[in-house]
Amino acid sequence: MDPVDIEGRTSREVVDSVERAVRDGRAAPGDVLPSVRALASHLQISPATVAAAYRDLRIRGVLTSEVGRNTRISARPPLISRAPAAVPAGARDLSDGNPDPELMPSVTRAAHGVDLGHHGYSSPSMLPALVVQATRQFAELGVTEEQLCLAGGAMDGVERVLSAWLRPGDQVLVEDPCYTGVLDLVRACGLTAVPVAVDERGLVPDALRAALTGKSAALVLTPRAQNPTGAALDAVRAAELASVLERREDVLVVENDHMGPMAGSDFFTLTAGRPRWAVIRSVSKSLGPDLRLAYVAGDTMTVSRVEGRQRLGSGWVSHILQQIVVELSEDPGVHDLVRQAERTYLTRREALLSELAARGVAASGRSGLNVMIPVQEEAATLRQLQERGWLLRAGEPHRLASAPFVRATTATLHPEEAAELAAAVAESVRPQRGTRSV
Numbered sequence: 221m222d223p224v225d226i227e228g229r230t231s232r233e234v235v236d237s238v239e240r241a242v243r244d245g246r247a248a249p250g251d252v253l254p255s256v257r258a259l260a261s262h263l264q265i266s267p268a269t270v271a272a273a274y275r276d277l278r279i280r281g282v283l284t285s286e287v288g289r290n291t292r293i294s295a296r297p298p299l300i301s302r303a304p305a306a307v308p309a310g311a312r313d314l315s316d317g318n319p320d321p322e323l324m325p326s327v328t329r330a331a332h333g334v335d336l337g338h339h340g341y342s343s344p345s346m347l348p349a350l351v352v353q354a355t356r357q358f359a360e361l362g363v364t365e366e367q368l369c370l371a372g373g374a375m376d377g378v379e380r381v382l383s384a385w386l387r388p389g390d391q392v393l394v395e396d397p398c399y400t401g402v403l404d405l406v407r408a409c410g411l412t413a414v415p416v417a418v419d420e421r422g423l424v425p426d427a428l429r430a431a432l433t434g435k436s437a438a439l440v441l442t443p444r445a446q447n448p449t450g451a452a453l454d455a456v457r458a459a460e461l462a463s464v465l466e467r468r469e470d471v472l473v474v475e476n477d478h479m480g481p482m483a484g485s486d487f488f489t490l491t492a493g494r495p496r497w498a499v500i501r502s503v504s505k506s507l508g509p510d511l512r513l514a515y516v517a518g519d520t521m522t523v524s525r526v527e528g529r530q531r532l533g534s535g536w537v538s539h540i541l542q543q544i545v546v547e548l549s550e551d552p553g554v555h556d557l558v559r560q561a562e563r564t565y566l567t568r569r570e571a572l573l574s575e576l577a578a579r580g581v582a583a584s585g586r587s588g589l590n591v592m593i594p595v596q597e598e599a600a601t602l603r604q605l606q607e608r609g610w611l612l613r614a615g616e617p618h619r620l621a622s623a624p625f626v627r628a629t630t631a632t633l634h635p636e637e638a639a640e641l642a643a644a645v646a647e648s649v650r651p652q653r654g655t656r657s658v
Contacts, residue, residue, distance in 0.1 A: 225237075225241055225246060225247070226238060226241070226253070226254070226259060226262075226263070227263070228263065228265075228273070229263070229265055230265075230269065231269050231270070231272040231273040231276065232273075234259075234263070234269070234270060234273035235273045235276050235277055238253070238273070238277055238282065238283075239277075239282060239299055242282065242293060242297050242299045243299050247293050248293065249292075249293050249294065249295045249296065249297065249617075250292055250293060250295065250616075251292060251293045252290045252291070252292050253274075253283065253290070253291045253292065253293070255291070256270045256271050256274060274291060278407075279388060279410040280298060280407075280408060280410070281294055281297060281298050281404060281406075281407030281408035281409075282294060282297045282298065282299065283297075284407070294404075294407065295400065295403075295404075295616060295617035296400055296403075296404045296617060298404065298407075298408040308606060308611065310609060311606060311609055311610065311611040312609055312610050312611065312637075312641075313611045314610065314611060314612055314613075314628045314629050314630070314632075314633060314641075315611050315612055315613040315627070315628075315629065316613075316629060317447065317589065317590065317613075317629050318509065318629070318631060318632075319504075319505045319509070319561070319565075319589065319631050320561070320564070320565075320631045320632045322632075323557065323560065323561035323564060323565075324506075324507065324508050324557075324561075325507060325508075325548055325551070325553075325554045325557055327507075327508055327510075327511065327544060327548075330544050330547040330548045330551070331544055331547075333547050334543045334544060334546075334547045335543075336540055336543065339539040341535070343536075343539065345369070345370070345527060345530075345531070345535075345536040345537075346368070346369065346370055346536075346537075346542070347539060347542045347543065347546065349546045349550075350370070350542050350545065350546055351365055351368060353515075353545070353546065353549050354368045354370075354515045354517070355368070357480065357501055357515050357517075358499065358501075358515070358517045360487065360489075361489065361491070361499065361517055363517045366520050366523065366524075367517055367518060367519065367520055367523050368515065368516070368517055368523065369516050369523050369526055369527040369530070370513060370514065370515065370516065370536070370537040370542070371500065371513075371514045371516050371526070371530075371537065372512040372513070372514070372534070372537055373502055373504060373512045373513070373514050374476055374478040374500050374501075374502035374504065374514045375401045375402075375405060376512070376514065377476075377498070377500035377502075377514045377516045377526075378402065378405060378440060378474060378476055378500060379405055379409065380516075380526045380529065380530065381472070381474050381498040381500070381516070381518065381522060381526060382405075382406075382409060382411070382438060382440075382472075382474065383409065383529065384522055384525035384526050384529065385437070385438065385472050385496065385522070385525070386409070386411060386437050386438055386472070388409065388410030388411065389410065389411070389412065390411050390412065390435075390437035390438070391411070391412045391414050391434055391435055391436045391437055391438075392406050392411045392412065392413055392414065392436070392437065392438045392439070392440060393414050393416050393428070393431050393432070393436050393438065393439040393440070393471075394406065394413045394414065394415060394416065394439075394440050394441075394620070395415075395416060395418045395422075395423060395440075395441055395442065395446065395451075396415030396416060396417055396418060396619065396620045396621055396622045397418065397448055397449060397592075397615060397618035397619045397620075397622045397625070398413075398415075398418075398618055398619075398620070399442065399446075399447040399448070399476070399618070400617045400618055402440055402476070403617070403618070403620070406440075413620060414431050414434060414436060415431075415620035415621045415622070416428050416431045416439075417621075417622065418446065418449055418451050418622075419451065420449070420450070420451050420452075420584050420586050421451060421452070421453060421454055421457040421586075422441070422443065422446065422451045422452065422453040422457055422458075422461070423441055423457075423461055425457075425460045425461055425463075425464050428461060428464050428465075429464050432464065432465075432467075432468050432471070436468070436471055437470075437471065437472065438471060438472040438473070438474060439465070439471055439472070439473050439474065439490075440474045440476060441473075441474075441475055441476070441490070442475070442476045442477070442478065443458075443475050443477055443487060443488060443489060443490075444477065444479065444483040444484075444485040444486075444487060444488075444587045444588070445478065445479040445482075445483035445484070445485070445587045445588025445589065446587075446588065447478075447588065447589075447590055447618075448590050448592050448613070448615065448618050448625070448627040449584055449585070449590075449592045450569070450584055450585030450586050450587055450588050450590050450591060450592060451584070451586060451587070452483065452485035452486075452586045452587040452588075453488040454486075454488065455488055457488075458488035458489065458490060461490050462490050462492070465490060465494070469494065469495055470496075471496075472496040472497070472498075472522075473490055473491050473494055473496070473497045473498075474497070474498050474500070475489060475490065475491060475497075475498070475499045475500065476500050477499055477500060477501050478500070478501065478502050478504070478505065478514075479502075479505045479506075479587075479588055479589075480501040480502075480505075480506070481558075481562070482505050482506050482558060482561060482562045482565070483587045483588055484562055484565060484566045484569070484587045484588065485586060485587035485588075494519070495519060496518075496519055496521075496522055497518055497519055497522070498516055498517065498518035498519075498522055498523075498526075499516075499517045499518070500514050500515070500516050500517075501514060501515045502514040502515075503545055505589070506558050506561065507545065507548050507549075507554075511541055511544065511545060512537070512541065513537055513541050513542065513545055565588075565589060565630070565631060567635060568630045568631070568632075568633050568634065568635060568638075569585050569588070569589070569590075569591060569630045571630075571633075571635040571638040572585075572591050572628065572630050572633060572638045572641060572642060573585055573591060574638070575638045575639045575641070575642030575643075576591075576593070576642045576645060576646075578642070579642055579643065579645075579646040580646070581593065581642065581645055581646050581649060582594055585630070589629055589630060589631045590627050590628065590629050590630065591627070591628045591630055592615070592625050592626075592627055593612075593625055593626050593627070593628065593645060593649070594623060594624070594625045595624050595625055595626055595649055596624065596649075597624065598614045598615055598616055598624045598625070598626055599614070601626055601648045601649060602614055602626060604647070604648040605626075605644055605645065605648050608644040608647070608648070609644075610641055610644050610645075612626045612627060612628050613626065613627040613628075613629070614626060614627075615627060628641065628645075
């Protein structure tokens with residue numbers, strides 16, 4: 221960014237100027253900002269004033285910087301930019317991470333089938349019928365009603381759980397690579413993200429052990445359908461990780477099991493016997509992203525804090541949404557459709573993995589909706605794929621210290637398309653052979 225685009229005499233004015241530039245689309249993710257001294261000289265203010273502004277912007281997640289590197293606009297700053305994001309004409313978009321709408325039930329039909337009565341301020345925050353559904357969702361955890369509440373989606377649940385225990389500046393262990401929403405949220409809350417390496421079976425035990433030597437306050441992980449790698453815990457890995465965590469009972473463990481039983485992999489948890497924990501499951505992948513509802517299970521105090529804080533703000537998750545979710549969840553036809561979706565996602569994901577392997581291209585994706593393809597250079601690969609009619613996602617927003625990659629969402633990728641995409645990927649990475657899977 222050119223220094224003339226930033227104005228201000230105080231740190232607050234500099235912060236406002238940078239945020240306006242992001243909001244108006246004049247500063248894009250990845251843009252480099254001037255050094256502290258260069259901007260201070262340009263604005264004729266003290267370096268301490270600029271340093272304070274940059275610090276505030278980093279705490280809010282607007283900026284990212286590392287020692288010895290440039291200060292940049294973060295990959296997904298917590299500001300809404302009005303600059304449109306265009307999809308190239310004719311491109312097959314496999315970058316968005318969305319489930320297939322054709323494999324979701326009709327919300328309209330469900331809404332017509334429920335009695336949308338009025339609920340007052342004193343109504344229970346969670347409908348009794350949904351308590352039953354939630355208890356079934358977490359049967360393997362053996363939770364009681366006091367250990368259950370609702371959130372407005374998986375990431376709302378993660379934010380509320382972290383906010384229940386953590387303060388700005390606390391360290392949060394995150395998977396590397398990681399779901400961008402988790403990284404963005406951690407940064408926007410003023411928390412410090414500490415990377416822990418991931419392989420196809422989830423967190424690497426030695427990496428977790430090394431990361432726990434610091435002052436970590438929480439661990440956020442995805443036990444299956446990990447985005448972007450598709451990693452999934454198995455019984456052996458879960459036991460290894462639980463053993464590593466035993467010596468740190470003070471660490472809050474948050475499992476974002478966003479796809480739940482639709483992940484195409486069994487559920488294994490690290491929360492058993494821990495004093496502070498939460499497991500979050502959304503209905504977004506099975507019933508629809510616009511049904512902003514997620515189940516939150518946790519220890520009694522965590523759930524009490526989450527629900528208590530919620531009552532001070534939004535109050536509760538809409539009973540209308542709750543009634544629709546109950547209607548859908550109790551419909552045998554919806555059950556059949558969800559099982560069909562699980563099988564279809566598995567078939568589509570494995571079709572691409574098979575076609576890539578046949579062409580000598582390393583990739584991973586044990587579960588979920590995504591396949592990760594390691595590359596040497598993300599931008600060049602994405603550009604070549606776009607020229608061939610395919611739009612994939614860069615790995616950079618997901619990464620802290622891990623190697624480059626691109627991500628393909630296979631939710632809508634029909635098996636007959638897999639060979640064509642795999643051929644395009646093979647051509648795009650051919651000069652980059654020698655990479656290995658994460």
